[in-house]
Amino acid sequence: MSAAGAPQASHPDWRESVALALVRASAARPGPLLPALHALQGHFGYVPAQAVQLLATELNLSRAEVHGVITFYDFFRTTPPGQRIVRICQAEACQAMGSAALSAHAKSRLGIDFHQTTANGAVTLEPVYCLGNCACAPAMLIDERLYGRLDAARFDALVSAEVGP
DSSP states (O other): OOTTSOOOOSSTTOOHHHHHHHHHHHHTSSSOHHHHHHHHHHHHSSOOTHHHHHHHHHHTOOHHHHHHHHHHSTTOOSSOOOSEEEEEEOSHHHHHTTHHHHHHHHHHHHTOOTTEEOTTSOEEEEEESOOSOGGGOSOEEETTEEEOSOOHHHHHHHHHHHTOO
16 A cells, blocks of 8 residues: 555556646646547557546546546456567458458457456457558557468467567
8 A cells, every 4th residue: 555545557557647747748738638548558568547537637627537547448458468469450441351350360460359467478369440551451560560461360460460469
């Protein structure tokens, strides 16, 4: 427990002073909540639970407002991600070219659903709603590396090469 009685963040690098600096750097901007959330997730890899109250206090919002924004946007995570993040495009062009089947295959291959992490912590699987690679649909990212023209066999080969068996 912290001095204030709140549980400690599970992130090993949680520092309230760092989080406070990140939030305050965004506070003067119009609509500061989204930039602050991006800054926190960029630093910690997710938005730690302790950041909700900090954001609410610093930005003069309710905890419910902060929580509502975090849970509305698929981009924000409230738990640490896996070592690698696989994002499969779900936008219309990719859907037309088979992303639903690719997504089903990925979930089966990895043994997880979207927004989940493999038991060994190696991979987090996330949907994304356009990668701007429509001409090469269906597309995915492994971390920040873009791949297109995917099918189940190519997905398996890329995941094995990039992430491991």
